[in-house]
Amino acid sequence: MSRRTTTRYAVLGMLTHGPMTGYRLREEIRASVGHFWQESFGQLYPTLRDLEQEGLVARVGGGADRGEPVELTPAGREALRAWLAQEARSLSPERHELLLQLFFGRHADPGVIAAHLDRHRERLLQARERYRQIEQFVRAETSPDQPYWLATVRHGVLLVEAGLAWNAETAARLAEETT
Amino acid sequence: MSRRTTTRYAVLGMLTHGPMTGYRLREEIRASVGHFWQESFGQLYPTLRDLEQEGLVARVGGGADRGEPVELTPAGREALRAWLAQEARSLSPERHELLLQLFFGRHADPGVIAAHLDRHRERLLQARERYRQIEQFVRAETSPDQPYWLATVRHGVLLVEAGLAWNAETAARLAEETT
DNA sequence: CCCCGCATGTAATAGGTTACATGATTGG
């Protein structure tokens, strides 16, 4: 059953970087778009099988040997183009558990909300560090993909920085409350 | 089967605002935390049944009449406190389809990425408008919950503004590319 | 009387993760 899930296009997209095995595909996804897109094997392999049946990807050697990489077919490249032209459905149901805790924060024991904010800040700082490193790396890149890659990294940087600003502002406001 | 899902605590939390029916509960969730948390009936009613069996909520009238609101029991209030003290697991698998399209944007037909960014910008502007109105509303609020509510709204405001900054920066960079 | 809002619930479906099972190849 092929369900026109976005996994299909994540796969087709990654294959523009060259032929890969399913295993390698997941590594590449993790290493490049991993910050905003993940795939599990349980999702990848069935998708790969479907894509092959539909003729959007093909085994490189022609045979179906184990460990044989797959490559994009012209039809696959076309399918990718078609998806790129479609509006992204915001599939993410937008569930932010920390914000939910904050919303009901008045009923928490003293200090626990401040602790949550602290931990959240730590994670954001680490994320900012990661993004900054990736940004440096991408800026040095000469690939024609570079401006597109940079765009996704910059999204990470800017959103994390906004998160930090919010974190500081919120921690200050709630600290003021308890005085 | 009670699966310690966050839905439970969204329900318990909302009931701190007073007794409600399942139907009303969903309305309230949509109207207050709807920007970062949603619940469907198919999730709500089974959860409500579980919570009642576990004694965390109880029908107000004692009887099980249709349309009878439920209220927090002391045990429910305690369960809420316990959850508030726990670290939020970032359940969101972080999947951002627009960024995925952008990452592979080089393979798109000319103009389609710019169009995506434009539409994205429109949605962000609308969201900012909504958040700003809510912020005004919440700032005027005198409830002891006010600082907590304000925190969640401010998160929306700051993140959307960062999104807009990213959008402008990215649109400019990609426009430059094509010249 | 009919429609709408309030109210409750279930079944089907979707979309995905995790755990498990298996085996080849390679380097220490």
Add this chain to the structure above:
DNA sequence: CCAATCATGTAACCTATTACATGCGGGG
């Protein structure tokens, strides 16, 4: 030879949405 990495796949499960089914009560 043994561990780690590469590689593929399936089964079980989880979480949640959507669609569907039902029914009451009030207002136009």
